[in-house]
Amino acid sequence: MWTTDLTLDTVVRLLSENEASARQTLSMVPSETSMSGLAKLPMLLDPYHRYFFNEDDDPDRWHFRGAQRLRDLEMELTVPLLRELGRASYASVRPLSGLNGMTLVLAALGGDPGSTVVTIAPELGGHYATPKVAGRLGLRVEYLRGPDPHTLDLAHAAELLARTRPSLVYVDQSHCLFPVDVKALVDTVRAASPGTLVHVDASHWLGLVLGGAFPNPLDQGADSWGGSTHKTFPGPQKAVVLTRDPAVEQLIRDTQDFLISNHHFAATIGLGIALLEFRDFGPDYTRAVLEHTRRFGRLLTERGLTLAAADRxxxxxxxxxxxxxxxxxxxxxxxxxLSAASLKVNFMSGLPGFTGQGVRIGLNEATYEGLSGDDIDELADVFVAAVRDTEPPALLAERTAALRRRTPYGARATEGSPLLAAALELCEGALRRTGTAAERILTEAAR
Amino acid sequence: MWTTDLTLDTVVRLLSENEASARQTLSMVPSETSMSGLAKLPMLLDPYHRYFFNEDDDPDRWHFRGAQRLRDLEMELTVPLLRELGRASYASVRPLSGLNGMTLVLAALGGDPGSTVVTIAPELGGHYATPKVAGRLGLRVEYLRGPDPHTLDLAHAAELLARTRPSLVYVDQSHCLFPVDVKALVDTVRAASPGTLVHVDASHWLGLVLGGAFPNPLDQGADSWGGSTHKTFPGPQKAVVLTRDPAVEQLIRDTQDFLISNHHFAATIGLGIALLEFRDFGPDYTRAVLEHTRRFGRLLTERGLTLAAADRxxxxxxxxxxxxxxxxxxxxxxxxxLSAASLKVNFMSGLPGFTGQGVRIGLNEATYEGLSGDDIDELADVFVAAVRDTEPPALLAERTAALRRRTPYGARATEGSPLLAAALELCEGALRRTGTAAERILTEAAR
Structure with a gap:
């Protein structure tokens, strides 16, 4: 019927070649980021295989016990750090991805079928999936619109809200250069439709908010906020939902009980490790992301490329x-x-204000990977030469590789580090539990 | 507001202690399983951070390029192996978990809001979440019922199907000792309601089907099947959907496009590695699971414990x-x-036929961990002594630990193995990209 010719040794070789390549490549895809190796370690270990439900450590509710010894790593590490950095009294760590979190929030806060949810229009950068997910849940969708691709029309919002009385305003900027003014929007919602909840899906900005570079949506009056944890936040592929409102918390809990069972416990511990590291370097890192992005935009413009929102x-x-x-x-x-110069970027149709396809980049991963100061100028030179095809790609790729020899944000692991040694020992223990005939053959060949 | 007292070194110590404990513990939770260490390796590496959409390797559609070099590990490893072992022409690897897969299938195949979906009644072991997920999607739910907790009433099914003309029969046995006779059910569906699709969510039995110990639902006439990949299949925390029907494939594709964006590319590669290993040991392993389960049931009964379905x-x-x-x-x-004897089991209300709480166990992970032959008798002795509290828990825990010194299915990695060496080098590369002030302090303290 179908099969594969690949063998285990080929798979490991491909993974190994990809690591070597990735270490010489700079990803400028704004919706991705690399992260701490230590934060990924739990996924190699036993918690990867276990369910965890007993948040309160109730002795009568350890229906699944495999996570019992590590319960504190979710409830005393990940959750409290999210509360602290996210300025919330409740944090759900159960969503498995941004869209899984969106589905949870729309299902929990969107109201009964037939209710209206208001979200950001696609031409203002609203996420492509929001209207479809909402529609599949039986919710009617109305859009917040604007006079230009970067500005909400609050008068229109007030009229729309008063007329449709939505259950929920779901702020879902995905293609986004400028964040919605959540405070002004919340004020408009409270005045025009007092029963409406406001949720801010800050997937793209989650790290920027947790690091303090962007205002916290709860401080701006939103009822809840959250998003995926792997864009500007250098964390695992998961999502979170945060709130201070016990009624919102209860709705989220009631809904996640049937929408999410296995919540990827090891990735949840990894999120805690990433948050613990981020608490130290996050404020510096996020300030640097904003500074590098503006600087890079200016440098590209000076070198003759056309960027959106030049006037702003x-x-x-x-x-x-x-x-x-x-x-x-x-x-x-x-x-x-750019790819030939080892710079990975997005290109796409549908960027707000664009008629054709555009290139969407982010400075988040470059910053996390340690670029700063004059590196940004060098990156701009390589970038523009690649786009204009004015230098041989191989030479540009070498310059990119040179930029990658920086130290990532927060990275301090060195030879002889006891933490690294302990982590490596854990890896070896996990990897010994491996193998098939292919491995046996390899082992015998090595004798 | 809230914070944590945990430090990175404490976190690694807790993980390390848990690994040591897990290596002396036997999990008998039927919905969990451990897996190959090598299959988890991709999650420590760069693909963990990347989106992948361009299945066809269309040069004009590399909107996200981070996965480009490893495209074949999804499309020429994971997907073909699923097609081969799952006897399907199409395999979706996008769902992130069993419930995410269930949501996808109900959203794709359940029809417009107001349509009816037929599923397995809770008293026959239907999954707790199915009616709630279906209801939130605007679908009406009807139940297949039976004369006893293990048998479908096909006459009732025929009447129900003819009367309600459902869009979909979703077979979702979760608490399950005996699989539904899919062929008989499909025949009933085709006769009573020809337009109705049949999907078999075989989460608990996915490994048993892929290994050939259970019949393949497509061979029995189902339109699609799938489920989570971490119960009887020793794989990652994901789910799959398989079909031979191009119309069903298209519905799944159209729906996953907006329900799932980040599909956890590294775990998808891990699934491929797990399948490659499983292709070798799966048939033996799954036959052994069935044999060990029946044997363990008989041994417990002989030792005086009361089990369900003793007559069958x-x-x-x-x-x-x-x-x-x-x-x-x-x-x-x-x-x-049992936990004090290092045996982890489920206990719960709602097991079919039970009035109080019951203990639910599985022999899948014990079998994967290499137990066989007389080990099963020794396990039964330890198990019964623990339940009856007739021997000191510490002594029983020692006997459990002794049982854990078997070689897991397929495991062949040895000192000096080039595969292990290559994998460890990759781990070290990943782990070096770690750290914070805590790590710096540790490193300095070690000097």
Missing amino acids: GHSAGHQLWLDTEADGIPAKTAAAR | GHSAGHQLWLDTEADGIPAKTAAAR
């Missing part, structure tokens, strides 16, 4: 949008040239 | 249900005593 400083966050087609270079060509 | 050989699969309360021992007490 290009970006308040980590994203920049390039209109290379205005410069005579198809976006997909620009992306392919 | 206790189980056709990997689960056994103990009615310790009939033996005068509350289920939670039995579970706590």
Whole structure:
């Protein structure tokens, strides 16, 4: 019927080659980020295989006991750090991804079928999936709109809210250069439709908020906020929902009880480790992301590329949008040239204000990977030379690789570190539990 | 507001202690399993951070390029192996968990809001979440019922199907000793309601089907099947959906496009590695699971414990249900005593046919961990002594630990193995990218 020719040794070789390549490559995809190796360690270990439900450590409720010894790593590490950095009294760590979290929030707070949910219009950067997920849950969708791709029309919002009385305003900027003014929006909601909840899906900005570079949506009056934990926050592929409102908390709990069973306990511990590290370096890192993004936008502009929102400083966050087609270079060509220079970027249709395809980049991972100061200028030189195809890709790739020899944010693990040694011993223990005939053959071949 | 006192070194110590403990513990929770260390390796590496969408390797559709070099590990390893072992022409690897997969299938195949979905009644072991997920999607739910907790009433099914003309029959046995006769059910569906699709959520039996110990639902006439990949299949925390029907494939594709964006690419590669190893040992392993389960049921019965379905050989699969309360021992007490003997089991209300709480166990992980032959007798002796509290827990825990010194299914990694060496080098590369002030302090303290 179908099968594979790949063998275990080929798979490990491909993974190994990819690691070598990744270490010489810079990802500028704004929705991705690398993260601490230690924070990934739990996924190699026993908690990866276990369910965890007994948050309160009730002796009569250890229906699944495999997580019992590590209960504190979720309830005394991950959850309290989310509360602390997210300025919330309740944190759900159960969603498995951004869309899983969106589905949870829309199912929990969107009201009965037939209710209306208001979200950000696609032409203002609203997420492509929100109207479809809401629609599949039986919710009617109305859009917040604006006079330009970066501004909400609050008068229109007030009229819409008063007319439709939605259950929920779901703020879902995905293609986003400037964050919605949550305070102004909440004030508008409270005045026009007092029963409406406001949730801010800050997936793209989660790290920027947790690090303090962006205002916290709860401080701005939102009822809840959250998002995926692997964009500007250097964490695992999961999502979180945070609130201070016990009624919202209860709705989230009641819904996640049937929408999410296995919540990926090891990744949840990994999130705690990532938060513990981030508490130290997050404020510096997130300030640097904003600074590098603005600087990079200015440098690209000075070098003649066309960027969106030039009149507004290009970006308040980590994203920049390039209109290379205005410069005579198809976006997909620009992306392919950048890739040959070991710079990975998004290209896509549908960026707000664009008629053709655009290139969407972020400075988050470059910053996490340790670039700063003059590195940003060098990165701009490589970037522009690649887009314009003015230097051989191999030379540009070498310059990118040189930029990757920086130290990632917070990285301090050195030879002889007891932490590294302990972690490696754990890896070896896990990896010994491996193998098949292919491994047996390899082992015998090595004798 | 809230914070944590835990430090990185404490976290690693807790993880390390848990590994040591897990290596002396036997999990008999039927919905969990350990797996190959090598299959978890990708989650420590760069693919953990990347999105992957471009299945067809279309040069114009590398909107996210981070997965480009490893595209084949999904499309030429994981997917073909699923097609081969799952006897399907299409395999979706996008769901993140069993419930995420269930949500996908109900959203894709359940029809428009107001449609009816037929599923297994809770008193026959239907999954607790199915009616709630279906209800939140606007679907009406009707139940297949039976004369006893292990048998479908096909005459009732025919009447129900003809009367309600459901869009979908979703077979979701979760507490299950005997699989539904899918062929008989499909024949009933085709006769009574020809337009109705049949999906078999075989989460608990996925490994048993892929290994050939249980019949393949597609061979029995189902339109699609799938489930979570971490119960009887020793794989990652994900789920899959398989079909031979292009129309069903299209519905799944159209729906997953908006329900799942980040599909956990590294875990998907891990699934491929697990399948590659399983292709070798799966048939032996799954036959052994069935044999060990029946044998363990007989041994417990001989030693005086009360099990469900004694008249039918206790189980056709990997689960056994103990009615310790009939033996005068509350289920939670039995579970706590077993835990003290390093045997982890489920206890719960709602097992079909039970009035109180029951103990639910599985022989899947014990079998994967290498137990066989007389080990099963020794395990039964330890188990019964623990439940009855007739020997000191510490001595029983020592006997459990001795049972854990078997070689796991398929495990062949040895000192000097080039595969292990290559994998460890990758781990070290990942772990070096770690750390914070805590790590710096540790490192300095070690000098």
